[in-house]
Amino acid sequence: MPSVELIAIGTELLLGQLVDTNTPYVAGKLAEAGVDVFATHTVGDNRERIAAAIRASLERADGVITTGGLGPTIDDITKEAVCDALGLECELHEPSLRAIEGVFAKSGRPMRENNRKQALLPRGAIALANSQGTAPGFVVEKDGRFVACMPGVPREMKPMLAGGLLPWLHKRFELSQHIRTRTLHTIGLAESEIDHRIADLFASLENPKIAVLAHQYRCDVKIMAKAASEEEAIALIAPVEHELLRRLDGHVYGVDDQTLPGAIHVLLRQTRNTIAVAESCTGGAVSAALTSVPGSSKSFVGGIVAYDNAVKTQLLGVTEALLASAGAVSEETATEMAIGVRRRLEATIGLAVTGIAGPEGGTPEKPIGLVWLALAESGGARAVRLNLAGDRHAIQDRATIAALGLLWRTLAAGNRLRVEPRNG
Amino acid sequence: MPSVELIAIGTELLLGQLVDTNTPYVAGKLAEAGVDVFATHTVGDNRERIAAAIRASLERADGVITTGGLGPTIDDITKEAVCDALGLECELHEPSLRAIEGVFAKSGRPMRENNRKQALLPRGAIALANSQGTAPGFVVEKDGRFVACMPGVPREMKPMLAGGLLPWLHKRFELSQHIRTRTLHTIGLAESEIDHRIADLFASLENPKIAVLAHQYRCDVKIMAKAASEEEAIALIAPVEHELLRRLDGHVYGVDDQTLPGAIHVLLRQTRNTIAVAESCTGGAVSAALTSVPGSSKSFVGGIVAYDNAVKTQLLGVTEALLASAGAVSEETATEMAIGVRRRLEATIGLAVTGIAGPEGGTPEKPIGLVWLALAESGGARAVRLNLAGDRHAIQDRATIAALGLLWRTLAAGNRLRVEPRNG
Numbered sequence: 001m002p003s004v005e006l007i008a009i010g011t012e013l014l015l016g017q018l019v020d021t022n023t024p025y026v027a028g029k030l031a032e033a034g035v036d037v038f039a040t041h042t043v044g045d046n047r048e049r050i051a052a053a054i055r056a057s058l059e060r061a062d063g064v065i066t067t068g069g070l071g072p073t074i075d076d077i078t079k080e081a082v083c084d085a086l087g088l089e090c091e092l093h094e095p096s097l098r099a100i101e102g103v104f105a106k107s108g109r110p111m112r113e114n115n116r117k118q119a120l121l122p123r124g125a126i127a128l129a130n131s132q133g134t135a136p137g138f139v140v141e142k143d144g145r146f147v148a149c150m151p152g153v154p155r156e157m158k159p160m161l162a163g164g165l166l167p168w169l170h171k172r173f174e175l176s177q178h179i180r181t182r183t184l185h186t187i188g189l190a191e192s193e194i195d196h197r198i199a200d201l202f203a204s205l206e207n208p209k210i211a212v213l214a215h216q217y218r219c220d221v222k223i224m225a226k227a228a229s230e231e232e233a234i235a236l237i238a239p240v241e242h243e244l245l246r247r248l249d250g251h252v253y254g255v256d257d258q259t260l261p262g263a264i265h266v267l268l269r270q271t272r273n274t275i276a277v278a279e280s281c282t283g284g285a286v287s288a289a290l291t292s293v294p295g296s297s298k299s300f301v302g303g304i305v306a307y308d309n310a311v312k313t314q315l316l317g318v319t320e321a322l323l324a325s326a327g328a329v330s331e332e333t334a335t336e337m338a339i340g341v342r343r344r345l346e347a348t349i350g351l352a353v354t355g356i357a358g359p360e361g362g363t364p365e366k367p368i369g370l371v372w373l374a375l376a377e378s379g380g381a382r383a384v385r386l387n388l389a390g391d392r393h394a395i396q397d398r399a400t401i402a403a404l405g406l407l408w409r410t411l412a413a414g415n416r417l418r419v420e421p422r423n424g
Numbered sequence: 425m426p427s428v429e430l431i432a433i434g435t436e437l438l439l440g441q442l443v444d445t446n447t448p449y450v451a452g453k454l455a456e457a458g459v460d461v462f463a464t465h466t467v468g469d470n471r472e473r474i475a476a477a478i479r480a481s482l483e484r485a486d487g488v489i490t491t492g493g494l495g496p497t498i499d500d501i502t503k504e505a506v507c508d509a510l511g512l513e514c515e516l517h518e519p520s521l522r523a524i525e526g527v528f529a530k531s532g533r534p535m536r537e538n539n540r541k542q543a544l545l546p547r548g549a550i551a552l553a554n555s556q557g558t559a560p561g562f563v564v565e566k567d568g569r570f571v572a573c574m575p576g577v578p579r580e581m582k583p584m585l586a587g588g589l590l591p592w593l594h595k596r597f598e599l600s601q602h603i604r605t606r607t608l609h610t611i612g613l614a615e616s617e618i619d620h621r622i623a624d625l626f627a628s629l630e631n632p633k634i635a636v637l638a639h640q641y642r643c644d645v646k647i648m649a650k651a652a653s654e655e656e657a658i659a660l661i662a663p664v665e666h667e668l669l670r671r672l673d674g675h676v677y678g679v680d681d682q683t684l685p686g687a688i689h690v691l692l693r694q695t696r697n698t699i700a701v702a703e704s705c706t707g708g709a710v711s712a713a714l715t716s717v718p719g720s721s722k723s724f725v726g727g728i729v730a731y732d733n734a735v736k737t738q739l740l741g742v743t744e745a746l747l748a749s750a751g752a753v754s755e756e757t758a759t760e761m762a763i764g765v766r767r768r769l770e771a772t773i774g775l776a777v778t779g780i781a782g783p784e785g786g787t788p789e790k791p792i793g794l795v796w797l798a799l800a801e802s803g804g805a806r807a808v809r810l811n812l813a814g815d816r817h818a819i820q821d822r823a824t825i826a827a828l829g830l831l832w833r834t835l836a837a838g839n840r841l842r843v844e845p846r847n848g
Contacts, residue, residue: 041466042463277729285723301734
């Protein structure tokens with residue numbers, strides 16, 4: 001398995017003015033192709049520093065792939081730095097010059113001397129055609145190592161990677177490896193709890209590897225297999241996925257591209273349920289998440305954002321007496337909100353959220369972060385109490401995901417859901 | 425001017441599974457503080473490679489700042505690698521342990537041994553408090569160089585940088601270069617229109633510089649000044665800001681940290697108005713945006729997500745006859761929704777959105793992207809037609825911002841709003 005390091009070139013990247021999306025894109029494509037990305041770097045438009053970075057990377061890896069610094073302006077000095085690093089000269093590459101002349105002839109713009117500079121390549125380099133712009137890329141070998149350079153404009157870089165560099169890498173390193181990944185999305189388990197349940201697998205497995213990625217109130221568990229064929233990679237994943245599903249039973253709501261709202265809508269349709277939402281502290285975010293899914297109108301009836309207590313009373317049927325005795329943030333009010341929105345909007349399920357998102361409104365008995373969720377069905381209602389950490393935004397986010405999680409668990413339990421290991 | 429290198433830690437970053445937004449964020453803040461970012465790197469969850477990267481960076485720069493790898497799981501080994509690189513031991517940091525115990529006590533979740541591990545810090549390190557999670561960051565000095573480590577979760581990293589690491593850097597390096605930025609947030613002008621209005625300033629100004637950043641349906645105009653003192657930088661910005669406000673009059677809703685919902689709430693309170701929202705295609709996102717603001721309960725009464733037509737009829741008073749004749753996505757229905765939600769929720773202003781977000785439901789007469797907004801006040805109601813481009817998600821986003829923009833413009837016009845140049 002060949003190893004490479006990636007170097008993104010551009011002072012604007014070091015100033016934080018631009019987010020480098022090229023590096024993760026190239027890294028992802030290389031991982032799929034079975035190339036090991038050892039490390040990545042960003043350096044400014046400085047000839048000495050670029051050359052030093054290339055030399056350092058070539059001491060650790062079989063090759064270096066750079067993006068950026070191939071343009072016509074004076075601060076584009078990637079090629080000069082590559083020549084410095086490898087002890088090569090640049091020379092005019094006639095086919096590239098003709099390609100650049102063709103681009104200008106077609107556009108009608110005048111070609112300038114600095115565009116001619118773009119046709120200079122390190123001696124012995126193989127040009128990588130640029131179908132979207134003037135600057136050719138190239139790959140050059142020296143002493144068994146290689147340096148490949150591509151433009152920094154993503155629109156130009158991506159087709160060059162797919163049509164030029166990846167085919168070169170496949171041929172040069174006889175790449176035959178296939179990488180398959182499978183991501184299990186979980187809800188309701190903390191990262192440390194997942195770690196506790198799967199630490200032995202994490203420590204013992206080499207292929208496939210597993211990794212845990214924590215998000216707000218959810219975690220992903222990723223399985224990555226490498227094999228000589230796609231079938232073999234899939235076969236490696238299957239038993240690990242099966243074991244993970246067993247250990248995380250009742251918490252895996254989907255795989256790969258599936259989202260939590262998407263999984264909920266699948267279950268709503270399967271179980272012929274419809275949903276109505278009453279929200280206070282989440283302010284419409286639960287409804288917005290549920291309606292983010294295409295086709296959600298089949299199951300989502302509507303929502304009521306009951307911020308003012310008068311709305312809870314008039315539209316949801318929560319009595320003023322209950323609001324006075326138990327309070328707006330209470331098990332009783334959450335339950336009445338869920339029952340009320342279910343009845344009022346004529347849905348089979350009512351989901352309610354009420355809580356204190358802060359930064360004001362907390363008391364010793366009911367601190368900021370206290371959230372009550374409730375879910376009402378034909379058979380009755382139940383409520384869940386949460387104590388959420390973070391600022392207003394974090395509490396709103398976490399309460400939203402927790403409400404979606406409660407809905408998903410209820411539907412999944414009723415449907416005896418099993419996520420089946422994939423066969424292909 | 426001190427120099428640093430940044431190291432982002434995480435195998436998932438090298439696999440291209442996650443875009444590293446921390447590095448550009450930290451780089452930008454360091455640039456503003458007058459710290460030179462020499463280079464940035466990404467390495468996987470590998471103790472030897474992290475240690476080697478830290479050592480290599482310390483040969484080139486005064487310090488290293490890492491993000492990631494401070495979590496409780498077995499692949500979080502940043503601290504061990506820092507100790508290896510610097511020849512230090514890790515030891516239990518009692519205040520951090522108590523802070524972690526406090527987080528778990530508050531949440532009611534059980535604390536595990538691997539969370540206790542998060543309180544281990546290199547000997548002599550200064551802890552950087554984590555206000556949003558369990559893992560403390562730290563900064564440790566050795567032989568005149570420093571290593572600072574922060575968590576990889578952006579929500580945890582950002583306040584730690586602002587409240588812990590940047591103040592430490594200011595003190596340690598007596599940073600005296602002052603970069604001040606002022607960002608004017610506009611709505612209702614395309615990027616090309618802004619460019620047209622300010623092109624001469626853009627070309628002629630060196631210090632402060634100005635830059636235009638386009639977002640969904642809004643644009644920011646950023647003014648950046650460098651000076652030897654904060655006062656001097658502010659004085660450089662003031663006349664440029666004044667000129668920009670003149671040229672963009674009626675479109676600047678806020679500056680710097682001010683958000684569109686935040687600006688709306690200021691105006692709602694100033695004008696003693698209250699707001700109720702009826703939404704269809706935005707599914708709760710307008711209400712969610714308005715309730716994202718602390719203290720929004722003073723002016724936001726509530727919202728109705730009227731997805732099903734029955735909800736429009738029963739809760740908003742839109743007649744079935746109107747829905748049959750004009751349709752759910754029409755000027756008439758939008759207007760009735762705004763009037764209905766205003767009356768029903770007893771607010772002084774009613775705001776309504778109805779549209780076709782797709783991917784299904786479009787017709788030649790009413791294509792995907794057709795959105796009607798309406799706003800009802802005591803004096804009457806008016807509607808605005810939009811034709812939005814993009815997929816479902818983009819249409820929902822743009823419709824949400826356009827609805828907020830309509831509300832802001834109405835309030836600002838009534839209030840004769842002027843954003844005053846800042847004095848300090």
